[in-house]
């Protein structure tokens with residue numbers, strides 16, 4: 223049975239995990255790939271808005287949104303209707319070989335959301351990692367160069383090309399052998415941990431210096447570099463925003479050397495930060511943009527959006543069987559309507575509301591080192607000691623687990639940060655509940671040090 227729309231906050235009716243959840247978790251351990259990283263035993267059955275019901279009838283408030291995917295909430299009626307209607311009409315055709323109307327329709331609309339005078343072209347795929355794979359190929363194709371530069375802490379996916387750019391956790395690379403050659407990583411401007419003591423506005427000058435005076439002079443001549451890929455706000459790495467000047471300078475360097483500036487907005491895009499794309503805060507114009515996650519409210523869709531003069535590869539150069547499937551596109555069009563129809567504005571409003579509530583958390587709690595992000599992409603860094611910034615990974619994990627037992631679903635990000643990435647439709651009552659619950663959990667965690 224669907225969750226009533228007026229239900230806004232959790233209701234727990236069993237100990238967690240409940241009896242049915244326990245059985246499913248056990249079967250999962252027996253039959254599923256053990257490579258997944260489940261933090262707690264949530265076994266989901268229904269979702270509606272920001273609420274998720276588990277198999278035992280427990281209701282949770284979802285501040286994880288399926289890893290920042292369910293932008294319009296779970297099963298938004300307009301998205302469900304679009305999926306149902308489209309699946310009764312045409313489920314698959316393959317845009318690689320045939321035409322259908324929603325492909326150019328959505329491509330035109332998405333292209334118009336990206337800054338820059340030049341028209342954009344779009345390649346649809348099925349996921350974030352595929353968007354990044356395609357972006358690597360496109361950057362190489364467009365520049366006829368093969369080197370790539372990426373950032374420590376960034377996550378770009380798990381297939382071999384994107385994994386070569388990912389530098390988030392060594393477990394994600396360990397035992398997989400040689401990856402793509404010609405990739406160098408440089409530090410990400412992580413203001414809270416800035417080696418030179420810079421703040422969120424100025425951190426990263428020395429990184430750009432390293433790029434221009436070390437990497438370009440000693441490793442890769444810039445004329446060999448196809449692309450520099452960056453998450454404007456690091457996602458898996460801990461919800462860390464790059465300073466505005468840093469992104470602007472990166473753009474200048476890319477332009478100067480004919481390097482493709484690739485923004486990976488798989489997690490930070492589609493309105494989550496209170497603007498359609500996080501890079502808009504810096505006023506930059508990426509040559510290539512990768513999107514996925516929130517783009518279709520949970521249906522598998524990714525997109526590479528590029529300047530038309532960049533995406534000029536020849537027929538056969540890149541393709542896909544399922545990418546841009548009509549049902550996923552229908553969900554994406556309904557999603558875009560909802561985002562532009564008010565949810566992006568709500569993400570900004572509710573983000574401001576939560577940031578106002580958490581403004582004093584570094585004073586109020588001795589284990590909160592930093593609260594950062596934009597809109598509803600909010601990271602809270604947990605430390606054992608505010609002065610030394612010793613990472614509190616165990617405390618963060620305890621908070622995530624305690625929140626689950628109080629009916630609030632959140633995830634960690636990076637080594638020791640909490641990530642808040644709720645659906646963009648949350649209201650004040652839900653934000654209040656989440657913040658109250660987190661305060662309780664943080665207070666309890668503080669007793670552990």
Ligand SMILES: Cc1ncc(COP(=O)(O)O)c(C=O)c1O
Nearest residue numbers: 349350351377378379457488489
């Ligand atoms: C910034 C970023 N890029 C790429 C990916 C990979 O996306 P997917 O898991 O859909 O392959 C992710 C996933 O978390 C991501 O956060």
